[in-house]
Amino acid sequence: MRIVVKGTNLPVTDALREYAEKRVSKVAKYFPNEQNIHVEVVLRIERNQQIAEVTVHVRSLVVRAESRTNDMYASIDACVDRVGAQVRRYKTRLQKRFQEAPREALQAAADAASEPEVEDELPAVVRRKRFQLKPMNVDEALMQMELLGHDFFVFVNAASDQVNVLYRRNDGNVGLLEPEYA
CATH class of the missing domain: 3.30.160.100 (Ribosome hibernation promotion factor-like)
Incomplete structure (x- = not known):
């Protein structure tokens, strides 16, 4: 240790x-x-x-x-x-x-997030954080998000090898963002 x-x-x-x-x-x-x-x-x-x-x-x-x-x-x-x-x-x-029996995979990705309205003054970035992304499945990422007590969690999805984001929705459920690169 x-x-x-x-x-x-x-x-x-x-x-x-x-x-x-x-x-x-x-x-x-x-x-x-x-x-x-x-x-x-x-x-x-x-x-x-x-x-x-x-x-x-x-x-x-x-x-x-x-x-x-x-x-x-x-x-x-x-x-x-x-x-x-x-x-x-x-x-x-x-x-x-x-x-227990394995859980069903999380339902389809969350509703498309709408663009936030641009105000006259944007908030300042007050903290920058760097961390290593580790490949894990969605269930592991969800467990990690719960352990940390965060409302979101960024991870590399082991199934797709892409960066994904889990986030807590206002209704209490969890959403999964799977970006598509242009």
């Missing part, structure tokens, strides 16, 4: 680093047969809030949690507990998935 502890606007003391590494190392118990586990812990302070963010990478699985409290040690504890709960939920879903 490889653990990286970083501080943003915060010097990471040896005691804080050791505590974070000790707590995060317990995540390995959920992956007993896995050797290549990468965990990134980012600690920061914003507006008197002590924020801990933990991201766990295991093969194609990415689990992320964030916690804000008045104490950094409590933030780390809460974050590790959330990651543990997410991994347990993921494993339970996997077990149910393989025990």
Whole structure:
């Protein structure tokens, strides 16, 4: 297991680093047969809030949690507990998935999205994020989206080898965008 502890606007003391590494190392118990586990812990302070963010990478699985409290040690504890709960939920879903009959493929792609109206001023891009796309099927991508708690998920569809986007619709269902290149 490889653990990286970083501080943003915060010097990471040896005691804080050791505590974070000790707590995060317990995540390995959920992956007993896995050797290549990468965990990134980012600690920061914003507006008197002590924020801990933990991201766990295991093969194609990415689990992320964030916690804000008045104490950094409590933030780390809460974050590790959330990651543990997410991994347990993921494993339970996997077990149910393989025990039950395979689900029908997701219904046809979502209704064509209409162009948003152009306003006088467009919003500014305030954050840019880069990440690796890993091939996975739609069910795996849906599970990953649920684990991360996002309303959308970008992935490479293993069946078509194309970039697809899963998104949560207003009616609570999930849509799948499959772009066609001109």
